[in-house]
Amino acid sequence: MIDGRVKYRHIQCFLEVARRRSLVKAADALAITQPAVSKTLKELEEILGVRLFERSRKGVELTQFGDVLLHYAGASLAALKQGLDSVAQARMSGDSFLNVGVLPSVAARIFPEAVQRFEAEAIGTVLTMETGPNRFLLGRLRVGELDLVVGRLSDPEQMQGLSFTHLYSESVSLVVRRGHPLLDELLADLARIADFTVLYPTREAIIRPYVERLMIANGVSHLPKRVETISDTFGRIYTLDSDAVWIISSGVVARDIANGDLVELPVKTAETLGPVGLTTRADTPPTPALILMQACLRFAAEKAR
Numbered sequence: 001m002i003d004g005r006v007k008y009r010h011i012q013c014f015l016e017v018a019r020r021r022s023l024v025k026a027a028d029a030l031a032i033t034q035p036a037v038s039k040t041l042k043e044l045e046e047i048l049g050v051r052l053f054e055r056s057r058k059g060v061e062l063t064q065f066g067d068v069l070l071h072y073a074g075a076s077l078a079a080l081k082q083g084l085d086s087v088a089q090a091r092m093s094g095d096s097f098l099n100v101g102v103l104p105s106v107a108a109r110i111f112p113e114a115v116q117r118f119e120a121e122a123i124g125t126v127l128t129m130e131t132g133p134n135r136f137l138l139g140r141l142r143v144g145e146l147d148l149v150v151g152r153l154s155d156p157e158q159m160q161g162l163s164f165t166h167l168y169s170e171s172v173s174l175v176v177r178r179g180h181p182l183l184d185e186l187l188a189d190l191a192r193i194a195d196f197t198v199l200y201p202t203r204e205a206i207i208r209p210y211v212e213r214l215m216i217a218n219g220v221s222h223l224p225k226r227v228e229t230i231s232d233t234f235g236r237i238y239t240l241d242s243d244a245v246w247i248i249s250s251g252v253v254a255r256d257i258a259n260g261d262l263v264e265l266p267v268k269t270a271e272t273l274g275p276v277g278l279t280t281r282a283d284t285p286p287t288p289a290l291i292l293m294q295a296c297l298r299f300a301a302e303k304a305r
Contacts (some may be wrong), residue, residue: 010044020196026107098289099128105251113300125289134206149279152206153221167301172272173250190218197225209236210272262269
């Protein structure tokens, strides 16, 4: 764990003395006085509880602890400088692009908040967002047409060469309009949905296997009035205007439920719970814009949680 008392000036001063093996030369390079260099090094040694240099008339030599710190501090400071330079270049260029694929549940739940934070940073990046089935988005990510996909964790064979970072977990919801006949029943029997039109995820939808297992577990073998769709616009309008039952990721309808426009049926759907997160190409270094977007998405996910 990094001690909060260690500051950038401590590491910068340590590195200059280590490189030049002289307090005087380090002071000249840093444009400060030699007593200031000595004071800064003493502070760092007191914080760490070890001696970093052995001082003599010939100059200074690193101790074994100094050698260890030099190995890591030099690389860390170089990485920090590279990151700062990259951010500065991104701000100045104004012509960078970030292409993000987003599942509908994410587009409705956390992406708007993330985009607001991203745009507030004004780094001059043109953001492109598209939605679609998870398999389709991952395919575009794999060939470099997308930089990031935000959605459910896919099957192992679909994740080869990709890296996934978990944000939150999400289940499936069964929603209906207010005043729907099924809401009058005290105990929800999932088999009763077969009496109504059911909006069901298509075979391309990432939640399809979860929904199929849910149906099997509850003895639902046939839905005679099934309409398969991945359109959240159609699903929302059709459900509000009819007695349909819409089976959809909870994130897509979270706001509708909170506003009271749609009502979730009291059906246990714990077995449909799945991880939602960030998928990137494992072999591609992230750009400053991508790093910033990932941070914005993590913030938005935490806020939504």
